[in-house]
Amino acid sequence: MNSDVQIAGDPLAIPHLLPPVPAHPTTVAAFAGLARSIAADRDSWEPLVRYDATTRWYHRLRTGPGYEVWLLSWVPGQSTGAHDHGASSGLLTVLSGRLTERTGGTAADAERVLSEGDQRVFAPGYVHDIANDSFEPAVSLHIYFPGLTDMPMHPTQHARPTEAVPAAEATPAAVEAWGPGNG
Numbered sequence: 803m804n805s806d807v808q809i810a811g812d813p814l815a816i817p818h819l820l821p822p823v824p825a826h827p828t829t830v831a832a833f834a835g836l837a838r839s840i841a842a843d844r845d846s847w848e849p850l851v852r853y854d855a856t857t858r859w860y861h862r863l864r865t866g867p868g869y870e871v872w873l874l875s876w877v878p879g880q881s882t883g884a885h886d887h888g889a890s891s892g893l894l895t896v897l898s899g900r901l902t903e904r905t906g907g908t909a910a911d912a913e914r915v916l917s918e919g920d921q922r923v924f925a926p927g928y929v930h931d932i933a934n935d936s937f938e939p940a941v942s943l944h945i946y947f948p949g950l951t952d953m954p955m956h957p958t959q960h961a962r963p964t965e966a967v968p969a970a971e972a973t974p975a976a977v978e979a980w981g982p983g984n985g
Contacts, residue, residue, distance in 0.1 A: 899940025
């Protein structure tokens, strides 16, 4: 008796029968575009959002080859504390409300208010604190490449005011921070 493989052939040898390879952003601009497309599909993420007065709420929205997408909510007064993302690069997009990013130091850009639609790109080791200093709740989307495995906390005075840029102004140096071939 013949086996199914002998009769039908090896299904792995027939590319049209394989599921499509998932789309994988390969540039900072593509990750920013992914975030904007998720943000635009409000019906897909808004019903998932929860607000918790005791702790920041977060939900892993999706994963892709080598990256993760997280949805976070912020009630007034909540913050992360100064932290970095270990070996991961990141992209933060404000979906609703306003958030404040603090990077410490004395530079004029050491504190930045981010409104709906604003995006920030940062490299591994970038230290910042994100807070909801407004009187309204906020929601943000975070993409980490590679997926987030570490989030070391830092004393606030050691936050560095360099290396994060608005996604629209990503320079070759910021793009290079995402790693070879991932720019």
